[in-house]
Amino acid sequence: MEQLKHECGVAMIRLLKPLDYYQNKYGTWMYGLNKLYLMMEKQHNRGQEGSGMACVKLDTLPGNEYMFREKAEGANAITEIFASVHKGFRDFSPAQMDDADFAKRKIPFAGELYMGHLRYSTTGKSGLKYVHPFLRRNNWKAKNLCLCGNFNMTNIDEIFDKITAQGQCPRVFSDSYIMLEWLGHRLDREVERNFVDAQKLGLHGVDITDYIDNNVKLGNVLKTAMPDFDGGYVVCGLTGSGEMFSMRDPWGIRPAFYYRDEEVVAVASERPVLQTTFDLGCGDIKELNPGEAIIVNKNGECRIKRILEQRGDNACSFERIYFSRGSDRDIYKERRKLGEQLMNPILKAVDNDVEHTVFSFIPNTAEVAYYGMLGSFKNYINESKIKAIENLEHTPTHDELVRIMSQYVRSEKVAWKDIKLRTFITEGKSRNDLASHVYDITYEVLRAGVDNLVVIDDSIVRGTTLRESIIKILDRLHPKKIVIVSSSPQIRYPDYYGIDMSRLEEFIAFRACIELLKERGMHSVIDETYRNCRKEIAKPKSEMRCCVKDIYKPFTVDELNAKMVEMLRPAGVATPIELVFQSIEGLHKAIPDHKGDWYFTGDFPTPGGMKLVNQAFINFVENVYQYEQKF
Template sequence: MLGEKCGVYSVVSTGEGDAFVPLYWGLVAQNHRGHESYGFLTYSDGLKRYVDLGLVPRIEREEILRWQMLLPGKRGVAHVRYGTSGKRDVYSHLKDAQPMVVSQGRSKLGLAFNGNLVNIGWLRGLLAGKVPKMKATSDTELLCRYMALKANGGIMEAIRSCMEEVEGAYSVVGLRSNGELFVFRDPLGIRPLCIGRSKDGTITAVSSETVGLDINSFSLIGEVEPGEAIVFGTNGNGMVERERLAKCPRRALCGFELSYFSRPDSLINGKPVYKTREEFGRNLGKRYQEYVRKADLIVSIPETAEDAAYGLHEETGLRWERALRRHRFVTHRAFILESEDRKVTIDRKINIGDGELRGKRIIVVEDSIVRGDTTKTIIGKLRERGAEEVYMFVTFPRITHPCFYGIDMATFTELIGFRNDEAAIAKQIGADAVCYQPLEDFVRATGIGAENLCMACVTGRYPTELAQRIADSVKPKVGNDGKRIYELEA
């Protein structure tokens, strides 16, 4: 299991209602993308910010007025965070919480982003001496300071510079102290970003995932295109400037969104994610018939592998035993003591029902294997419950390379699939077989096309230049003590 990455949301209301209520619900719908912290930034005669640790809180009816007073205005941006850069203690989480706001001269700029920057060393150098000493530990302050510095020439020009100079994955929502709200997406569209509108046309929202629109009954009206910027100005009723600032011959949507990160009921490329995952399961059933013939039943790791397990069950007719269940309401990482071992940590999250597994040959459907430690623990628990043989069916192809674009796997050495083939991985995690969905099956099921997906962690072919150079130069000398390799190189 991997940590989730971030989710962003923005609201511009030209009607009666303020931004806070749709902003809040848009964030709640995307809380699966980040549990470490959440935050809101609204504009009403200046910027008002509120950030805190943990899940987006439940707000009782009596409290809503207080929240609306705290975060007034018809424009706002919001964020849930799972950090893939920066320090991991609670104080750093709070410092790194987004939206982040910085001052530049007499104006302020705040933003929240989903993604990760690659050329951070270059950016630090560029900003050195021009901006105050940075307080946060993540990439966000760098991007925020960069944008604030460049925004002196107008926000559209700042976004243009960002697209030309900043390499990485970034889906951004932001606000300036003059009331301008801006959104943009990196030239390759690595992280998703979509636009929706309320039925009466008075509210426009931008969301990482379509579920953030659905929860507010907003209609999906399209994507923020890769390399596109939208600025909601402050003239009259809020003039909208929309421009494709960078055009790449290809896109590179993160393939991992489809296996793991996105909610199953979100739409990607016009198709519900759960439908794609069902197809992953059917593909695995067709590819690995020797294990299907031997198996007595299917189980799945909750919850992202469940749709694939259903597809596999449909394809093979094998019983899908819902023996693994996630403990409801345990949705965060808090209060798992350092002294507790991996098994206890898994026990806190997932329960394995007793009874049906004894003496059985089991196909376990999983979305991915990154480090292998969680999978190993779960297989151990299945064996304790009497499973005779365990065949891992994995929807995401074997991960052999680190991700520089915002997924929590930034070194070669942490990846079990880097040094090991399927047989060696099976041995290490205690499975009788490990069966990955082949890349071509994965790509076909997405309906997106290999040229428009990022699958760099599988193929080693990165869609951006510096990422490729770093990976190529570091790969022969891996063993970098667990630091993000681009921090060492940049």
């Protein structure tokens, strides 16, 4: 499938013991720093446009830095930021580096709180200033805020208007910066509340500062800052006074996992990251519930606090299909199940001729679903063998048993991910030619003109890679028929909660639907849907429905599949091609606990998502459809 720019990754560690504890037990005070590096590398799949990290030292004296940050762009950003940190250690002698007390006082990034982030842009904005973490500075420790997250907000314009109405003037219009300013504003108010309380207690000077540092309640900050945000998010923060938090959206869209013991509290976007980093079992890791935050105060006291009431049960199913690492115990089982459930439609596509069919997959995320698909066909063949033997009316001869038992499922690694398209090639024809060579094949693994070829992928989004590369290279084997299987249903709708696919015209399923409407003279469906979308966005968001669903109603899945094949078929390829998609029912059967399926159904979990999908159709009609009709 096409590489999607999607979910960012977060990693946080709070050391609960003094640095010399880790020096004595693990041989280095860099225990937390090393664990952060491992957690970030284990989530490299979640962000290859940039990375950043931050560190907070506790109990520093005035005149000494206590918050540190490194950021870098590019696929090698993790290596770059940690190399930069270690480069700074060259200024100190081996004896100083082995002295945890000295490190605590003098060495940068020798602290108790660590934050890491991996970025995929969901807005199209690039540059180092957009790389997390973001830092808000102040001479009061408790007012310093470092923020990162895996989020995309659908109503950032409304939040922008709200905070500017209060007199703030954000420097940048983006959800990250605006969230930083809004949370920072609420943190300021919390600090000022404690300042007043300290004065009432008769405290003065440094005693007031100490009181504030020990009594800031981040739960208050989050409760007053987060109710108005609409979107999918895991927001993570550190304060200069030593507070740490991570909060999950109340719809449960974006994932967050945590682990705590007497030595550390750790947070990550994926469960296997914590398992591998700290050598844990699945049961040791907890998932943060929707609307909850894990908060660790300056003194290391950890608590789970409900910030917002749960508003939905919409954990992202695409996390399970594609985004998260397949090494997670449950994700592995779910992806296998997705593949297993496709046996019957595949049998129909190959006319039940398993004997003359070779099964394979598109590297690499579809591999687990492929094992599930293969397993179901192995069971099917075994059942066929049993029935064949049971139906014999005599004791089988050796040759008869050999004939029956020699039936097997033919599987091969047909496609190989070969090279990446170099982005400095910008000229259209050259770029397309290079794109066609992103994949290669294993030659002569099937009988030309005799064998069907079934290949499974995790999803079909835009169809570009299929048209420009995959179908062409599969056709070089000259199969009798090519069956391309998607372990997920047809992707019909955009996403607004963290994935870089926001325009309807990007999706091959949507384009196929529009083409069918035009071919059959059903322009009125497009016009009526457009008018309905205009009416919907004039309503309060909470009353909106997804009008875009209406354009799909005239057609069956098979009709859309046939049109997609027509649109995806490269010039010169005459081999019969068929698409097989997972059903919505099959999706929920395989992944019952992750009900967020708006990509496939149009059932957006938040009012902001519903508004944006209607606006997306308006944008399509006004900017694409009407222009095409003129010419």
